[in-house]
Amino acid sequence: MNKFKLETFKKASLCRHFENQVYKVSQNKHIKFPFYLSAGQEYIAASIYTILEEKGIDTNVFIQHRGHSHYLCKGADPIQLIDELLGRKTGCAGGMGGSASIHSHEKNIFGHDGLMGSQVPIAVGHAYETRKPTIVVMGDASAEEDYVLGALGWASTKNLPILFIVEDNNLSILTEKKMRRNWEMDKIALGFNMKASNISDDPLVIEAFLKDYNFEYPMLLNINTHRKYWHSGAGQDGNEFDRYEKELKSLGDEGKKIDEYNKLFIEKLWQQQLEIQ
Amino acid sequence: MATTVRDTIKEITRKHLSEGKGKCYGQCLTAVGWVGGTLPEMYEEEGMVEFSMSDVSNGSIATGIALAGGRPIYVVRYQGFQWYNLVSIVNYAAKSKEIWNRPCPIFVRSIAMEGGVGPVAGSSHHSLAHRMPGIKVISPMTPGEYEYAYECFMSDDEPYYVSEHRKSYDNTEELENIIHPNSDFTVFPISITRLEMKKLVELAEKENIKLSIIHQLWIKPFKVEDSWKITLDNSKFGGLVTDDDYVEGTASSIANELSLATGKRVWTLGLESRTAGFHPTVDNLPPSAEQIIKKLKQIKYGI
Numbered sequence: 001m002n003k004f005k006l007e008t009f010k011k012a013s014l015c016r017h018f019e020n021q022v023y024k025v026s027q028n029k030h031i032k033f034p035f036y037l038s039a040g041q042e043y044i045a046a047s048i049y050t051i052l053e054e055k056g057i058d059t060n061v062f063i064q065h066r067g068h069s070h071y072l073c074k075g076a077d078p079i080q081l082i083d084e085l086l087g088r089k090t091g092c093a094g095g096m097g098g099s100a101s102i103h104s105h106e107k108n109i110f111g112h113d114g115l116m117g118s119q120v121p122i123a124v125g126h127a128y129e130t131r132k133p134t135i136v137v138m139g140d141a142s143a144e145e146d147y148v149l150g151a152l153g154w155a156s157t158k159n160l161p162i163l164f165i166v167e168d169n170n171l172s173i174l175t176e177k178k179m180r181r182n183w184e185m186d187k188i189a190l191g192f193n194m195k196a197s198n199i200s201d202d203p204l205v206i207e208a209f210l211k212d213y214n215f216e217y218p219m220l221l222n223i224n225t226h227r228k229y230w231h232s233g234a235g236q237d238g239n240e241f242d243r244y245e246k247e248l249k250s251l252g253d254e255g256k257k258i259d260e261y262n263k264l265f266i267e268k269l270w271q272q273q274l275e276i277q
Numbered sequence: 278m279a280t281t282v283r284d285t286i287k288e289i290t291r292k293h294l295s296e297g298k299g300k301c302y303g304q305c306l307t308a309v310g311w312v313g314g315t316l317p318e319m320y321e322e323e324g325m326v327e328f329s330m331s332d333v334s335n336g337s338i339a340t341g342i343a344l345a346g347g348r349p350i351y352v353v354r355y356q357g358f359q360w361y362n363l364v365s366i367v368n369y370a371a372k373s374k375e376i377w378n379r380p381c382p383i384f385v386r387s388i389a390m391e392g393g394v395g396p397v398a399g400s401s402h403h404s405l406a407h408r409m410p411g412i413k414v415i416s417p418m419t420p421g422e423y424e425y426a427y428e429c430f431m432s433d434d435e436p437y438y439v440s441e442h443r444k445s446y447d448n449t450e451e452l453e454n455i456i457h458p459n460s461d462f463t464v465f466p467i468s469i470t471r472l473e474m475k476k477l478v479e480l481a482e483k484e485n486i487k488l489s490i491i492h493q494l495w496i497k498p499f500k501v502e503d504s505w506k507i508t509l510d511n512s513k514f515g516g517l518v519t520d521d522d523y524v525e526g527t528a529s530s531i532a533n534e535l536s537l538a539t540g541k542r543v544w545t546l547g548l549e550s551r552t553a554g555f556h557p558t559v560d561n562l563p564p565s566a567e568q569i570i571k572k573l574k575q576i577k578y579g580i
Contacts, residue, residue, distance in 0.1 A: 096377075113376075121333075124334075125343075129342045146331075
């Protein structure tokens, strides 16, 4: 059994069941505000943090909405995330952050203000000051914000230790990328003299691009993925391809065992937190 | 020779950089003029860092530097460019402490000027920042006030919007309040309109108008001091707030606070509600002493 694939699946499985449970709980009106699920896209976060853990690299991470998977895969507290989604003071952002503005002091995850893509220039500034390995995650839509492009240029000019991850699910709400632009983010980054690639969310592909990357320079990976849930679970994109299901099948009984364990673990955590008044 | 505001800013910046307290960021800082002579001739290796010409990114990059504890001095050469630059400063730096308990202190030098600079670059725009929670707004016009603003910032963990004005850079004098026991009006000037007060008092004497003058340094937080209340209460016709911004913002807000605190009527006078053109005949300048006295006469005599 490929150890990397197994470790990645453990993280992805935790995320998938967390998000499915959020969706389930939301049907009972326990969540009082819009939420943004990362199910379907979880293999990006799962792969990245598995690789970085193996390499012993800790990072500052800047996320935006659909960031639950990055939060969970970097090892931040799921109970605090549940509490945050329930609007409690014990939440990871004291009940102020909701689903879109989650953060973790302990795991160096920085919250988002709600302006799409603003985390990119903010992460660039942070990386300039700290010179520490930094990851900033954006969607294919927020990547189109003008300040993202200006920030990419400055990160390249200053050769900052920052990895730009574009989670490209091809959709802004329901507007396809081809309706919005005729260019790709990896080409833009290459134009800024930055290393960049356009790849799939196959964990082995992500591993191939990150195994030798040690944050000595900026790099952008545009990672094609598939979103499962719309905003607040209002609809679903369909399951014509689901990375999680594919990996689950390929891992056989061991995969099933992990999947079942995480399902029960997450259900229990939610139940326990919902019982607290 | 007395120290000017210009030299004060330059010395503060030099110390900020050379003593490792933080760096200075902005566009075209090392160009001819060094931002009106307010910057020491230092370069990137000494902490004077040139940004690209991407204003919206830059304000956000500076925010990230502040988030990392870099205590940046961020120079925006024309206050009107804050329409681009403030995006993350007011939406992230100003909110970060409240939402995530992560302070984001940034010293934003926001430089006003007017006269031939057209519809965007000219005048002050502190009203933009004023309406947002979590940011402090101060408008120093004297050497002492500038030092005070910087010291407050360095002992604080909030973002500061420092509303400067190029015409104050030659100023060497501290501006004292004038309290008249039974004035006709109390004037509360903000920004560069404060430098009109000396002339205004002379004009007022000729017109037999008794004035009290209470200079406004802090725009936000704004606190009505007891002595101001007494002075305004004793002013026969009420008060007037003068500003270098459009009145539908800071000036109106402060006038409202003063009015609520005293029950007195408080008027406003700032930029005219129209777009500034480049030629002197179509420009839009802050109220002069002559314009202010005209307004006071209109109020006093009901004309």
